[in-house]
Amino acid sequence: MAKAEATAALLTVLVVLAVSAEMAHGVCNLSSAGIRACQPAAAIRNPTDQPSAECCAALAGADLACLCRYKNAAGVWVRFYGIDINRALGLPGKCGLAMPANC
16 A cells, blocks of 8 residues: 555656646747746736736647646646636636637
8 A cells, every 4th residue: 555655656746747847848839938928917916917918929829728738737837937727727818819618
């Protein structure tokens, strides 16, 4: 039992590290600069009302279906960018972009 728990913990750490490394270079055709451009509108504290033009341009080129897969990795978004995942998922709509129906 202890070996199974240790293996599960190790796998969790590896997944977090893989996601963290991917996000450092961007994810789903959204560069780290694009993520930072969207951060003020998706911030945990004191978010802006509307995303910037730079954020909307970055989101227009992003793979939104791919980004949906990261919604369950909220801890990574918080830790690296201070982003509230629920606000972040609302940004494409504020930019006039449609999120995938299954997101």
